[in-house]
Amino acid sequence: MRLWLAEAAEKPTLARSYAAYMAELCPGDATTDDPYFERYWQEPSARFPYRFGNDAPQGFAFVRIPQEPDLDFEMAEFCVDPVHRQQGLGVAILPLLFARHPGRWEVSVLMSNGAGLAFWPKALRKAAVQDLRMKEDDIARDYRFTAH
Template sequence: MTLTVLPVSPAEHTLLRHLYPLYLHDLSEFGNSYSLDADGLWQPDYLPYWLSGKEGCHPMLFRLDGRPAGFAMVGQAPFPFMTPGRDFHLSEFFVLRGERRHGVGRKAAFALFDRFPGTWELSQLSANQAAIAFWRRVIGEYMDGAFEDTTLDGEPAQVFDSRKRKQMA
């Protein structure tokens, strides 16, 4: 199976609009941060921001053998929602349920970290223990254990410099 991780093109905005509610539905399990409004639309909806073309916004689409498999939203400094002194913030990351536990998330994460070399930060909702374990394992493997396990805004987080991976290899 071939995984591609590429920027979302304008022609793919509708596809991302269809995938994004699945992601918000998954997140709704972990607290009241995301919920349906009176019209059945998930709130808050940050997708318009990501698709706005603003500097530092990198919506990325994952395709497995050409089929949609997930997406990521990567913020690049000067991105307003990240810690100063860091280069990239992985704001959102989603793999379709049917593609999970087959290495798709790991491969997609590695591709993102390789595509955007620099200091990364990512955080997870503290109630989402599966995501915390996933990111610790994936980043640990990617960086051969050389990452900082910390907190951002009171949530579990990881910080690492993907440029140092090349120096370790």
């Protein structure tokens, strides 16, 4: 399993993966121009577009430094490509990602994202995060924790 920062040459392929992911998360939302995607190349010291996989890209993780004083990092987006799901890739990559960015994290999952709601508690336990706290409202479930 390998984790790397996406380079500019990977941007078109990653944009297609990101668009498919957003269409899956928000069906019926016709937004095709997402300004947040572009910021990952405009703010390289605060936003980190990762790809991960074995021999080729099999998913992505967008990490950002939030403006909240009690957080160091936020998982803005996390996706294992649909054809590679249920193989343990997401669980396997988290320790590598957290090792690159140790500190206080937040992961938010939309309440409409059943797969994400099932994935994150298991994945965070396996990644051995500390001080795990969870809160939720009608829109999202937020996990806050410390990763080393």
